Amino acid sequence: LYVQTPPSSVSFLTNDNRKCRVIIYDFKKLLKLKNIFAVVFYGYKRNEISQDDSSEFFTPDWEIAMSMTGSKNILCYASQEFADGNWFNIVLFTKEAAKMDVLAKEKHNYASRVLAPKRFSWVRLHNALLPKGISGNSNIKFRKTNYYNFDSMWFAERIYE
DSSP states (O other): OOOOOSOEEEEEEOTTSOEEEEEESOHHHHHHOSSEEEEEEEEEEOTTOOHHHHHHHHHHHHHHHHHTTTOSSEEEEEEEEOTTSOEEEEEEESSGGGHHHHHTOHHHHHIIIIIHHHHEEEEEEEEEEETTGGGGGGGOEEEEEEEEETTTTEEEEEEOO
16 A cells, blocks of 8 residues: 655664665655666765764755655655765656756755865765666666865866766
């Protein structure tokens, strides 16, 4: 039995007090859709970051995730703080153009331009396609990767053929 109550959200602390969140905006679409577009973020934590600074990052993450409620093109948002303090998140979209809905959010701009350089020494941002949907995850096709090194102000982009 499936009850339609989007979004469905799970947030919890892991055994080592790290934060994890999974939000599914449209479960039926997520299961059946092919050609899912993914944006994958990985942030490498600064050594001197405090637990308070880490927590400051988690609240905007939640606000960004909740601001996507009601979009027909966002399927899932998941984020995880690893035991070493590094951060990972993935957003699954029905199509690539839908990522612009997130990029246009004021809270996302604040998180990417203010909080990310404060919390991470470098970030990798991958764009990929899951041609067979979430069940065919071994067939991920990477489109591009953006590299941001905040300490040396080094930025690059790699386009995959």
